[in-house]
Amino acid sequence: xxxxxxxxxxxxxxxxxxxxxxxxxxxxxxxxxxxxxxxxxxxxxxxxxxxxxxxxxxxxxxxxxxxxxxxxxxxxxxxxxxxxxxxxxxxxxxxxxxxxxxxxxxxxxxxxxxxxxxxxxxxxxxxxxxxxxxxxxxxxxxxxxxxxxxxxxxxxxxxxxxxxxxxxxxxxxxxxxxxxxxxxxxxxxxxxxxxxxxxxxxxxxxxxxxxxxxxxxxxxxxxxxxxxxxxxxxxxxxxxxxxxxxxxxxxxxxxxxxxxxxxxxxxxxxxxxxxxxxxxxxxxxx
Numbered sequence: 234x235x236x237x238x239x240x241x242x243x244x245x246x247x248x249x250x251x252x253x254x255x256x257x258x259x260x261x262x263x264x265x266x267x268x269x270x271x272x273x274x275x276x277x278x279x280x281x282x283x284x285x286x287x288x289x290x291x292x293x294x295x296x297x298x299x300x301x302x303x304x305x306x307x308x309x310x311x312x313x314x315x316x317x318x319x320x321x322x323x324x325x326x327x328x329x330x331x332x333x334x335x336x337x338x339x340x341x342x343x344x345x346x347x348x349x350x351x352x353x354x355x356x357x358x359x360x361x362x363x364x365x366x367x368x369x370x371x372x373x374x375x376x377x378x379x380x381x382x383x384x385x386x387x388x389x390x391x392x393x394x395x396x397x398x399x400x401x402x403x404x405x406x407x408x409x410x411x412x413x414x415x416x417x418x419x420x421x422x423x424x425x426x427x428x429x430x431x432x433x434x435x436x437x438x439x440x441x442x443x444x445x446x447x448x449x450x451x452x453x454x455x456x457x458x459x460x461x462x463x464x465x466x467x468x469x470x471x472x473x474x475x476x477x478x479x480x481x482x483x484x485x486x487x488x489x490x491x492x493x494x495x496x497x498x499x500x501x502x503x504x505x506x507x508x509x510x511x512x513x514x515x516x517x518x519x
Contacts, residue, residue: 322514323347324445325354327378327388332475333503337387339494340504344511354382362390367404367442372454375446383448387510391441391503393477395423395465397430403440406477420469420480427465435465439481443506445513455513459505463489473497 326337326348338348351358360377364370367390374388392406402409402423410422427435444456469479471490474497478489489497498504 323349323384324514325349325351325378325382325384325386327351327358327360327374327386330475333389336503337389337507340498340507341511344508344515346511346514348387349382349384351378351382356381362404364390367391367440367458368444368456370404371442371444371456372446375444375454376450379446379448385448385514386446387443387507388446389441389443389503389506391439393437393439393481395427395435395437397427397434397436398423416476417469420477423465423477424467424469424480432464436462437465437481438462439477439502441502441506443503443510445510452517455510457506457509457513459502459507459509461500461502461505 322345324341324346326334328334328337329351334348334350341348356378358377358381360374362370362374364373370390371388374390375386378386378388390404392403394400394403406419409419414422439461440458441460442456442458444454446454463484464482466480466482466488469490470488471479471492473492473494474490481489483489483492483500489501
């Protein structure tokens, strides 16, 4: 079984460029807004015949004076240099969540991958997320949408894991507190549960698994996992992002909802997994 490390090796994403292209990349690379001192962990799971095998690789991300290697994945401009000869590919997103749709389209576009929504195809599916793991849920959704849309489908399952809550809400992050709560209600509930917890014990992480399934089961599904470490703040801040982003603190003290899209795309759990999935599609897609 082949396991793919998704650029977790710390190699420079444009190391193959030469001459003026390499120089241009280096200039632009130095101008990136830093995603300071975030540690990446990217585990990729490939499913074959219903069995699961995983491997892990870590690479530190720090762009200001750190000896650690550069970010393990290219930023969009790099892909305009490296992906320009690829014909546009299409993938069906197994979600109607507006925040996820915007994020996936932003992440996949630099690879020349057009992300369609179920509404684009006139589909309306309600797939039960009753698996025991993120991977099971993501693969189940991807398979269902690939079959219904008769095209390659991409699905994700994600959650926030708070150490002081024993890892909750985890896989149930979207249903935390019951069906009557929206994002703001779930954020408020989490803050109330953590009210007496000091800063040093408010550690948490975002986890995402992105799965790809192919129409007609012409190939086994594949799944990619990304993890982003952080802490839970004491009050919501910021207007960007969605879900728990207003209380998920980055190492510089800002919330994820205060980060720009470019910053978030450098460090987020979903970005890590989505970029690995995009590379796989370019190599193995239909």
